[in-house]
Amino acid sequence: MFKKTEKRFALKSMNLNNSVRESRGLYSADRLHRQEKNMKSCLSKVAFLSAALFSVPTLSFAASIVYDNTTGDQNRFYASPNEYGDEITLSGTDRTVTGFDFYYYFDGAAAGSATATIRFYDNTGAGGAPGTSFFTSDPIQLQPSAGGSFGTHETITFPVSANVVAPNAFTWTIQFANLGINQAGLLIYSPPTVGSSFNDFWENSGTWNTLQINGGVPNDFAARVTAVPEPGTLALGSLALLVGVATAGYRRKFRQ
Incomplete structure (x- = not known):
């Protein structure tokens, strides 16, 4: 009788552990998918803004x-x-x-x-x-x-x-x-x-x-x-700022 109860308990524990593993696996996959999506979004914004910076012939800065x-x-x-x-x-x-x-x-x-x-x-x-x-x-x-x-x-x-x-x-x-x-x-x-x-x-x-x-x-x-400053210096400085902002945004989303 004791052995039978022990066997059922072990079976239930094993089923519970399998459920937890499956749940964790689904959560990890979903999280990775969201992280990848957020990173692509940040990189797309940086690419667009950097292209805009280098295509603008003049940038307005105080002399x-x-x-x-x-x-x-x-x-x-x-x-x-x-x-x-x-x-x-x-x-x-x-x-x-x-x-x-x-x-x-x-x-x-x-x-x-x-x-x-x-x-x-x-x-x-x-x-x-x-x-x-x-x-x-x-x-x-x-x-x-x-x-x-x-x-x-x-x-x-x-x-x-x-x-x-x-x-x-x-x-x-x-x-x-x-x-x-x-x-x-x-x-x-x-x-x-x-x-x-x-x-x-x-x-x-x-x-x-x-x-x-x-x-x-x-x-x-x-x-x-x-x-x-020379135009190239202005554009590179602005691009570095954009990359920094995008990275910070990605870190915030990564931690969510």
Whole structure:
């Protein structure tokens, strides 16, 4: 009698254990299916958003000032018929140029045919001279100083899609043209408050040479450069953020 009861108990226990195993097996399979589905959903979102990031030609980010020499007015200007300009070193890490401001003096009575052309050069020439130009502006019509003030402020705006990427240091120059009997020149400001500049400047009189103005006058020209990070850096940073968010979302669902 005792043995028979024991046998029934063992049989019931075995059946219960089999039911538990089957239940656990079904639960594990269902959970794995949901986890796989959630992971595919997260990866699909990341793929879609990353494709969108790399297909957008411009991303809107606040520009930072990487060079600024617009506060120390020396009440002087430098005039030359040659192309000349300042070698500057940028601050920070943003290098896609979005804006360039410069200041010049023009004694013409009215705007006419007189123009100025701005160029940016890397300093890969002999002895660190201006080498390859990576930006040349269209001719800019010169404007007389407004209201008798000393100097005219000009701004060049760059869309990010133009992809004007500056090295850490470069030379910007100006070339005046069609002045006639009039005179024009860059305003002298010093010292820079963001970034830096050597106390000399480059002038091309057939070959590039460094010059200094007599009388102990500083040799820096008024200018400001604004920039944003390079587009590839922006996109990769945003993609990394998306992957992080997707992974975090997957972890939350995985734990459910």
